[in-house]
Amino acid sequence: MHPENPDRRALLKGALNTGIVTLGAFSVPHWMMPALAQGEVDVPFTDVPDTFNPQPVRPGAMHFQDTRRIDSFFTDNDDFYVIQHYGQPEIDSAGYQLQVTGLVQRELKLSLAQLRERPAVEIDAGFECGGNSGRLFHGLIGNARWRGVSLRDLLEEAGIRPEGKEVVFFGADIGEEEIRGRKVPKAFARSMSVEDAMSAHNMLAFEMNGEPLPHYHGKPLRLLAPGWYGVANVKWLSQIHVQDTRYMGRFMGRDYVTLKREMVGGNERWVENSVAKMNLKSAIVRVTRAGDVHTLRGFVLNDGTPLRSVEVSIDNGPWQQATIDPQASQFSWKLFSFEWRDAQPGEHTVVSRVTDSNGLVQGRAEDLPERVSYWEEFGQFPRRVMIGA
Numbered sequence: 038m039h040p041e042n043p044d045r046r047a048l049l050k051g052a053l054n055t056g057i058v059t060l061g062a063f064s065v066p067h068w069m070m071p072a073l074a075q076g077e078v079d080v081p082f083t084d085v086p087d088t089f090n091p092q093p094v095r096p097g098a099m100h101f102q103d104t105r106r107i108d109s110f111f112t113d114n115d116d117f118y119v120i121q122h123y124g125q126p127e128i129d130s131a132g133y134q135l136q137v138t139g140l141v142q143r144e145l146k147l148s149l150a151q152l153r154e155r156p157a158v159e160i161d162a163g164f165e166c167g168g169n170s171g172r173l174f175h176g177l178i179g180n181a182r183w184r185g186v187s188l189r190d191l192l193e194e195a196g197i198r199p200e201g202k203e204v205v206f207f208g209a210d211i212g213e214e215e216i217r218g219r220k221v222p223k224a225f226a227r228s229m230s231v232e233d234a235m236s237a238h239n240m241l242a243f244e245m246n247g248e249p250l251p252h253y254h255g256k257p258l259r260l261l262a263p264g265w266y267g268v269a270n271v272k273w274l275s276q277i278h279v280q281d282t283r284y285m286g287r288f289m290g291r292d293y294v295t296l297k298r299e300m301v302g303g304n305e306r307w308v309e310n311s312v313a314k315m316n317l318k319s320a321i322v323r324v325t326r327a328g329d330v331h332t333l334r335g336f337v338l339n340d341g342t343p344l345r346s347v348e349v350s351i352d353n354g355p356w357q358q359a360t361i362d363p364q365a366s367q368f369s370w371k372l373f374s375f376e377w378r379d380a381q382p383g384e385h386t387v388v389s390r391v392t393d394s395n396g397l398v399q400g401r402a403e404d405l406p407e408r409v410s411y412w413e414e415f416g417q418f419p420r421r422v423m424i425g426a
């Protein structure tokens with residue numbers, strides 16, 4: 038399935054279990070490695086009722102990844118979470134055209150074939166919905182290898198005029214919104230500043246994990262903005278428009294808006310911000326046991342700032358270094374693991390925290406600024422597990 042190596046996913050699935058292999062508990066060839074090593078069992082959490090039961094992806098529906106079963110660096114396309122607000126439009130790839138309009142030297146209209154003729158770029162990137170949370174076992178998440186064309190190159194070809202300030206990305210999905218008593222058709226849309234849009238990492242993606250972009254994930258073309266929350270990654274992209282004002286719309290100004298109490302130049306104020314770049318976050322999502330050894334596993338997401346460390350603490354004990362999966366790259370998720378060797382029977386609290394190279398530390402939820410609404414939950418996530426005798 039993967040472009041360079043069809044066995045790659047199988048290898049990746051094996052890679053996370055190497056801790057077990059090196060313990061000498063047993064050894065099997067990588068390509069035969071099951072999701073869990075033989076004799077390795079999941080240890081359920083006791084804090085969240087284990088009734089959460091994500092279903093296979095279905096047309097039109099929202100889909101969660103069951104993070105308690107994460108066993109590979111790349112999320113299968115069928116398992117990558119799915120969210121949309123106006124349904125999933127069917128776009129005929131043959132007739133598809135991307136428009137680039139507004140404050141540019143030359144407006145563009147490009148077919149998928151024309152886009153595919155441009156030099157291709159690839160990046161491993163993971164993201165989560167801005168509404169992801171512990172209630173959902175953080176299941177609104179995924180990590181994939183994306184292939185497409187550089188957004189910056191395309192914008193340079195169109196030539197942003199000096200008065201252009203904001204780049205708006207419109208999806209082909211249209212919903213009816215009632216605004217001030219009037220029902221109007223509105224496309225899903227998000228915008229970013231010209232500076233953010235011109236980041237070298239942004240791409241217009243037409244492939245996901247070596248396959249044409251699946252319908253649910255925006256076929257035939259989506260924006261991929263590495264380091265941003267899911268909402269910025271506009272699916273079924275149909276138009277890119279450059280303008281000289283902020284773009285106002287539901288998903289910029291009304292929904293996906295985080296309300297926080299912050300100090301603003303010495304004054305305490307309630308501040309509203311669009312959900313934008315990802316906050317520094319880690320969470321433990323899986324605990325397994327093989328013999329005497331328990332393994333804590335989790336993920337880190339952030340805006341691409343390099344990391345200094347990921348640590349875990351057990352029962353409020355000292356922070357101990359976890360190991361980051363070496364496949365991690367700047368914008369991918371970073372899977373981590375920690376071998377817990379002296380776990381005593383009984384119920385325990387386990388928690389992770391991540392620190393980036395600027396010294397920013399993932400804080401405890403109770404130490405973060407007061408926040409209304411569930412957007413951007415990125416505080417530490419203590420979990421409870423029961424260790425058997």
Ligand SMILES: Nc1nc2c(c(=O)[nH]1)N[C@H]1C(S)=C(S)[C@@H](COP(=O)(O)O)O[C@H]1N2
Binds near residue numbers: 117167208254270272
């Ligand atoms: N066109 C369009 N793009 C969209 C959305 C949408 O409703 N319409 N939802 C956004 C949100 S809120 C999220 S979290 C991500 C989810 O991307 P995925 O379904 O590929 O995981 O898509 C974003 N892009």
Ligand SMILES: [Mo]
Binds near residue numbers: 165166167
């Ligand atoms: Mo989202």
